[in-house]
Amino acid sequence: MxxxxxxxxxxxxxxxxxxxxxxxxxxxxxxxxxxxxxxxxxxxxxxxxxxxxxxxxxxxxxxxxxxGARLVETPRYLGMQSSFALSPDGRHLAIANDRLGKSPGGDVCIWELATGRVVDAVGFETTQVGSTGDPSCLQWSPSGEWLGVNLDDVVVGVLRAFAGTPPSFTADVTRRWGSPPAWAVINPAHVANTGHLPAWCWSPDGIQLFISTPGPDGALGCIVPFREGARVNEDSDGIRWCPARLDGQPSKSQPHTWVRWSPDGSRIHGYCKDEFVSDPNVDLENEPTRSSVSVIDVRSGAFQYRFDGLKLPTAFSPDGTRLAFGEQSPRIASGRTARTVAYLRKHVDVRGYVGAEEYVWSRDGRRLAVLIRGDESSQILIYEAGKFLCEVDLKGRSFGLALRSGDLGRWAWSPDGSMGACLLREGKAEAWKREGLTVELWKVGPSPRMLRRLEDASGIDGLAWGADGMLVGAGPQDIAFWDVNTGALRFRPLLALERGRLPPLSDWNPWPGEVARFIPTERGWNFTRAQPDGTVECPPGSREKLEPWLMFSVGGRHAWPWRWAEGTPHARWEEKAPTPVVSKVPVESPIHYLAEPVFTPGPAIRDNLAPYVGQTLLLRLNWHGWSYARGVLREATEKGLLLDPPCPSLWSNREPVLPYGEISWVGPAVALEGPETGP
Structure with missing residues (x-):
């Protein structure tokens, strides 16, 4: 045809x-x-x-x-997701995550919004990727061809997107100059290999990076040429340090903690959070931190201005010409001078006003959403070209939890700025939970109206509105993909282990050198492997659980279901049970157990656990990262649990009681079958 x-x-x-x-x-x-x-x-x-x-x-x-296409398995279980970046064309979301369990390293995965599947992934076996609490540690180049990510807190690495290959460029310019705040700066003459997590950004043409870091002669950042295959350090040719002088005098500023390059290439604007004064005459123990905003002139490297009256939260417009900031007294200021051009407090109409929680600009910078919280109600103020446009009435609903990194917001604009999506919960009850959340879609205009409600948003902390009517929501261990035109949930993968289950040790991986993939069974785990040529190895009985996660990556960008190709030369299923590598793990280790039933934190936890005094419990510790404990329950006290052996509190190693607030889940331990059952 x-x-x-x-x-x-x-x-x-x-x-x-x-x-x-x-x-x-x-x-x-x-x-x-x-x-x-x-x-x-x-x-x-x-x-x-x-x-x-x-x-x-x-x-x-x-x-x-x-x-030609590569078979890519969308991970069934992942460690904590920390950094997020929507591609310039709005069709892919890049996420940096830790490895499951206590395994070192991490992954950068690229998800296709249309299918909710991973189409590209790069693993880092011993390198930390992204950051759990800092913004913009993962950024696409303006062309969408490259993806930059922070590595081990001090290096910026750039990898080719959709190629499945490790970074081909690294910039390591922060180590020699120490780490802010001022009291933590280390003399480079005495100490090497120390540094801080740098804020950084792409130039508009994608051929340079600005990296915010202390430098020689009081510099607060440098411009680094981007060349594929280069390994750059602070002494490399072509690096230009920005002296950051103000009115010809050395600045007492600290490096920015968030930066962006203006679209016209002339300025680098950003802000510094929790800044200390870099002055030996200042008493740092009694001097409170402050936040500041400033702009660097790219040509001279000097400050155009610095404004010390910044109050968080804050957000620059995409072109950097306007700045919204302030909690108690929200306002819009000029991004070029920081002079206030509009006060927003007069439009606030909530009972028990608490303050502005978040500012979100539309992609063209024409509209601004201001999320206002009160003790009894919340509202969203919408501004257009700096003037009040309308209020989105939330009718007693409140906002969900905010993403720690701030990469995604609880309000997401549609690409054309005509609609918005908001992450909400009913009322204020148990606001610390990530359950009972919904997403509302709103048509924005002089008379805004709610279009539809999207359910199944539990675990979501931030939203991104992509191309082709796709909305994605993500949290530390959750991700969801919706079609905004129909309200249909496209895919809702399970990324966290079921409560009561622990991951097997990576040492048990039957394919050393590869990422261990597994599926929990009733008494243990089945290990699986999906090879790029389309071959899948999986023990009998686990195919139904594994198959939906298998996708060919066509052109590195588009998912094509593996199941459609079975029976062709491109797909082959090998149903066999590989032999795990034997690792000597004592049977007392938590890894050999699951918890069933599972009790989660709440007012009744003490009464629920009282009947299990004298029994062995398995616990997931809430504030210890991926930490688990196993012990005999001696008493369920009013404050927490007494275990044998003791499991000390994160906050006090002398306290024998483990507080309930530090427990994610707990239940009576049930023995599993592992590769090694002996001592």
Missing amino acids: PGPFENSSQWMDCSDAELESLAEQADFNGFEPGRNLPPLRERLLRLERERGLTEVHRRFSEKVLAA
Whole structure:
């Protein structure tokens, strides 16, 4: 059939018989994944819903995959997700996460919003990626071709997006100059290999990076040329340090903790959070921290201005020309001078006013959403071109928890700024929980109206509105993908282990050198492996759980279900149980147990656990990262648990009682079957 890929609508509108004819006759020499694959995939998904897997799925798979594709397994379980970045075209979300359990290292995964599956992943075996509490540690280049990420808190690494390869460029310019705040700065003449997590940003043309870090002669950052394959340090050629002088005098500022390069390339604007005064005559123990905003002139490297009256939260407009800030007295200021141009407090109408919690600019900078919280109610103020436009009435609902990094907000603008999505909860009860959350979609204008409500938002802390009507919500261990046009939940993967389960040791991985993938069974774990050539190894009985997570990555960007290709040369299933590597782990170790039933924190936890005095319990510790404990319950006190052996509090090693607030879940320990059951 001539020209089968010119009109994407023919895939969606054709009959099943016509689709079968296309599968046989279509010439795939002109197939372009970015243009042709999404509509074809949608049509085949509809066919599968109506008729199940057919020969048509296999025929199209043979042709789509003939040009080459990698099999990528969307991780069933992940460590804590920390850093997030939506691609410039709005079709992919990059996430940096830790490894599950106490394993070192981390991963950078790229999720396709249209399918909710991972299409590219780069693993770091011993390197920490991103940050748990700092913003913008993961950033796309303006072209979307590159992805930069903080490594081990001090290095900026850049990898080619969608290539599945490690960073091909690194900039390590922070180590020699120490770490802010002022009292922590180390003399570079005496100590090496110390540093801080640098704020950084791309230049508008994507050929330079600005890295905010203390430098020689009082510099507060440097401009680094980006070249694929380069390894840059503070002494490399081509680095230009910015002296950050103010009115010709050395600045007493600290480096920015958030920065952006202006679209015209002339300025670098940013703010510094919790800044100490860099002055030997100041008593640092009694001097409170402050926040400041400042702008660096790219040509001279000097400050254009510095403003010490900044009050958080804050947000620059995308072009840096306006600045919204302040909690008690929210305002909009000029991003070029920090002079206030509009006070927003007069538009606040909530009972028990607490303050502004978040500022979110639309992508074109035309509109601003201000999230206002009160003791009894909350509201969202919308401004357009600096003037009040409308109020979104939340009718007693409150906002969900904020993402620690701030990479995603609880309000997300649609790409054109005409609509917004807001993460909400009913009332104020148990506001510390990530349960009972919903997402509301609003049409924004002089008379705003709620369009629809999206359910199943538990665990979500931030939202991003992508292209093609896709909305993604993410939290430390959750992610969800919705179609805003229909309200349908596209995919809601389970990233956290079921409560009461622990991950197996990475040492038990039957394929040393590869990331261990596993599926919990009733008495242990099944280990699985998906190889790039389409081969899948999985023990009997786990296929149903594993198969939905298997996708071919076409062009590195688009997911194509593995199940559609089974029966072709591109997909092969090997149903066998690999032998785990034996690791000597004493049977007393928590890794050999699960907890069933599971008791979670709450007012009744003491009464729930009282009948289990004298029994062995398994616990997940809430504030110890991925830490677990096993011990005999001696007493469930009013303050916490007495265990044998004792499990000390995070806050006091002398205190024998483990507070309930430090327990994520707890229950009677049930023995599992592991590779090593001996002492």
